Amino acid sequence: QKIRAVYDSNPAKFKTLQNILEVEKEMHGSAWPKIGATLALMWLKRGLKFMLVLLQSISDGERDEEHPNLIRVNAMKAYEIALKKYHGWMLQKLFTGSVYALPYKSDLLKALEKGKEVKEEESIEKIHQFLSRATPILDAIYEMYTRMNAELSYKA
Numbered sequence: 001q002k003i004r005a006v007y008d009s010n011p012a013k014f015k016t017l018q019n020i021l022e023v024e025k026e027m028h029g030s031a032w033p034k035i036g037a038t039l040a041l042m043w044l045k046r047g048l049k050f051m052l053v054l055l056q057s058i059s060d061g062e063r064d065e066e067h068p069n070l071i072r073v074n075a076m077k078a079y080e081i082a083l084k085k086y087h088g089w090m091l092q093k094l095f096t097g098s099v100y101a102l103p104y105k106s107d108l109l110k111a112l113e114k115g116k117e118v119k120e121e122e123s124i125e126k127i128h129q130f131l132s133r134a135t136p137i138l139d140a141i142y143e144m145y146t147r148m149n150a151e152l153s154y155k156a
Helices: 002-009 016-033 038-060 072-082 088-099 104-112 120-147
Strands: none
Touching: 002 016, 002 038, 016 038, 016 120, 038 072, 038 120, 072 088, 104 120
16 A cells, blocks of 8 residues: 555656655655655565465475475475564464465465366466566566665564
8 A cells, every 4th residue: 555655646756666765765864764665565575475485386396295285385485485584483483373274275276266177287387477477577676675775674
């Protein structure tokens, strides 16, 4: 919402995500990047990274051999890579416990297919196609944050 609100306030001025970061940096001075759309986008990109790593892990066939329809292994890998370093002890423990409430892989794939029954191989191919398009975009956003020194490493 914050990102959209900033964009909607002046679409010409905030034409790109980089424009938003640049203008907010100038507007907020020393409080930047800890506020506004810059902060919201930082957490959004981390959440997207989690989802992309999760999907990549599933599409790579990584799984618990004893429970192949569970996605705990994939979710834990995604958490380790994308979010864990930004969470304090309590949130880390909460996440570890929450993986037991995740859907089965088959249910997740069905949800991604909007409820249609599709062969797993077809769903995995669609995930590959999505990842091939989405990953470079997210990588560019991460690079922009690094280049602009907008990344924060505090723990939530």
